[in-house]
Amino acid sequence: MNRLARSIALVVLILSVSMFACTIKPASADLTGDINDDGKVDLKDVFPALFSIGSVLGDPRFDARCDIDENDVINMADVLTIFANFGKTNT
Ligand SMILES: [Ca+2]
Ligand SMILES: [Ca+2]
Numbered sequence: 354m355n356r357l358a359r360s361i362a363l364v365v366l367i368l369s370v371s372m373f374a375c376t377i378k379p380a381s382a383d384l385t386g387d388i389n390d391d392g393k394v395d396l397k398d399v400f401p402a403l404f405s406i407g408s409v410l411g412d413p414r415f416d417a418r419c420d421i422d423e424n425d426v427i428n429m430a431d432v433l434t435i436f437a438n439f440g441k442t443n444t
Contacts, residue, residue, distance in 0.1 A: 384443055386435035388418045393442040394435060402432045 388398040401416055408414040410425035421431040 384438065384441060385421060386438040387441075387443075388416075388435070392444070394438045394440065398435055399432070399439070402427060402435055406432060 384392070384394060386394045386398055388401050391397070402419040405414050405416045405419045405427040406429070408416075408427050410417075410420075415427060419427050419431055419435075421434045
């Protein structure tokens with residue numbers, strides 16, 4: 354293989370790898386606290402947790418989506434976890 358052919362093969366290889374790399378989606382951000390699953394953590398996620406705070410599993414106000422640590426109680430720990438991710442988006 355002459356020098357030109359090797360150079361062309363190298364360029365094709367680099368382009369192929371680059372195109373493959375561009376098709377890989379980056380790992381999504383940790384959106385723990387995205388209660389309404391809209392891809393961002395904002396007030397729309399905080400309000401349901403605040404409404405449910407103090408509730409336990411079986412309580413009509415209990416919203417399982419807000420029980421971030423899955424301990425069957427919605428308390429400040431859950432709300433603080435939502436606030437810790439406040440403003441994050443999956444974009
Ligand atoms: Ca959200
Ligand atoms: Ca909890």
